[in-house]
Amino acid sequence: MxxxxxxxxxxxxxxxISKAQMDRSGGSCLCSKISKGLDRRFKIKDIHIYQESNFCSKVEMVVTMTNDSKYCxxxxxxxxxxxxANIMTRKALATVGSVSTSTPESSTTERP
Known part of the structure; x- marks a missing residue:
């Protein structure tokens, strides 16, 4: 040669190599556009919070609705x-409500 x-x-x-380095320094975030609000007709199915990383220099929050639409x-x-905060409060209350509080004395069993 x-x-x-x-x-x-x-x-x-x-x-x-220089192009790849430029893309890694905050250039490949998931959210290119931030939504102003959510579609209230559908419930939230999932929330992902992505912390700062080598690939994106900001915290990103992606919400998936029950119709599979995604919002940043x-x-x-x-x-x-x-x-x-509202979701976390509801989740905490649901967790507390699902804990079994039965004691051996309160359970009823039939004897033969």
Whole structure:
């Protein structure tokens, strides 16, 4: 291989590496657009919160509705923080309500 060809290959590799480095520094976030609100006709099915990483330099919140539509929300907004607090409160109450509180004395069994 000639020296000029080696130089072009080396330059191409350097361009690819620099492009990859630029994409990793906050350029490949999941949320390119933040939604202003949720579609109230559908219930929330799932919430994923992605922390800052090498690939994205911000916290991202992706909400999936029961119709499988996905919304990106701004975790810094008060309305989003209230929504999360409300969901966490409901989940905590459901967990407390599902705990069995029966004691051996309160159980009734028939004797033969």
């Amino acid at each position: 000639s020296a000029i060809m080696k130089l072009f290959v080396l330059l191409a590799v350097l361009v690819c 929300l701004d975790p810094a907004k008060k309305s989003v923080q209230k929504l999360i």
